[in-house]
Amino acid sequence: MNNRSFSRLIHHLSFRQRWLLPCLSAIVALTIWATSYAQPANAQRGLVDLIFRGIQVIQLSSLSDRQEVTLGGQINQQLLSSEFRLLNEPNITRYVDRIGQRLVPYSERPNIPYRFQVVRNNQVNAFATMGGYVYVTSGLLAKAANEAELASVLGHEMGHIVGRHAVNQMKQQAIEAGLASAAGLDRNTAVRIGVELALNRPGSRRDEFEADRLGLFSLTRAGYAASAMPAFMQNLVSSRSVPNFLSTHPATPDRIRTLNQLIAQNNLAGSAGLDNAAYQSAVRSRLTSQR
Template sequence: MSLWLGQAQVSQAFSLRGRIRGGTQTTEAVQPNRLSPEQEMRVGQKMDQDLLRSGEFTLYQNPDIQNYVVGIGERLLPYSDRADELIYTFQVIEDDQVNAFATMGGYVYVTTGLMAFAGNEAQLASVIGHEIGHIDGKHLLEQIRADAVRRGLMTATGLDESTIAQIGVELLRERPNSREAEYDADQRGLDMIGDAGYAQSAMPDFMQKLADQGGSPPEFLSTHPDPENRVEALESSIDPNQRNGDGLDSTAYYNRTQALR
């Protein structure tokens, strides 16, 4: 899961989707994995506010970079399983660490460090697609449910939205996704970038680049399954007709992200 930027810009590619209404928050208990899209967006918004208010993350104040990430996200969204349910918010976090994550309700984050490390747009798109895949798979919501049960916090009716958000923030800080969730997000992201016209080969290439850099693994890898195994799984899943495609021009990508250098 991951974060990022200034005035958070919301993707409006699907203006008819369900949206947060009225600004009020229900106190009714609900099972975390049964949140309505509107409830999930409210919880995601609260998590975003809590994370930014804590000072742990600083939004990157460069509208060109932010708009670039939003544009990639909007290109992928038509191929998301939940494009008609959620309004997505893509943000860039000012952080040299190579990392990316998603919370819930459409909130996706990437770091400036990851953007600088990526070699082309297709590699960056593969990370964004992976994080959208976590939201599509409701992976954090399932983690929250399991954690609440483990800690004895779950009532017969569930949890209120504030408690769901609080547990979600704690999980983001403390625990990686499961191996199964990461492989699922990989596959969802791979399908997404291929359908959007990006080269599917970029996803295993980026994963291999992370694995090959040596030294201590970046946070992106230290909280995820063995990258070599993921590379093999991705390579075996690539559609031969989608192996090559858009986004492989490294010079064009360098020029678009020069502010990060």
């Protein structure tokens, strides 16, 4: 067909028929694009299917700070509704939060909201989940000798959040279990894995040493005594019963040795928080009434 014949044909088409031509062209182009990029198309189709089923999907590899905080909040809500009971002692809660908030500006990730909570449990333990949620047990508060030792624990747990260790571990577990699709990981599954990680966090040597280092520098920048972190660890391993959470972590003597090396190499000092009597008044005496 020559150009004149084609123009005559277009002239005789109705308005609706002429309007359809560019749409058909677009459909053909999209078909070619979809054929060339089959894998992304499958991922998009999977995402659309999940959305229509009412499931929220997240991409852990590109999780923003806001998304991490939201997900951490949902994990926290699940932990507190089914696993833990918070200590009902406002003065202790405020005291622990004040120490934690003192560390926040000196962390390498100060722009997310941190929440420090005390769990009513006699075991010596501390843990964190993504998005700024840090937990210490009443048993750990009773074991610490002073405020600086408690601050060293909070700093370590903040180090896990700064390093996004829970996010990385969640991604790894989801992939290994075959739970992450091309579209991502549905939020309910992410919350479930997050709860499991908070309860039984793998003691990755790299993660623990990084959290120690990050926590130590936050601790000393805030003015607390650097010596408190290795001192508290030494206190724990020297006790008759080593806390369960240390048994799943790298060898504590190695961590103590590394911390002392960091302190010496960087001339870290600080002197705040070593008053045992003040800590006794602020925490230990109040804990007795909660037992």
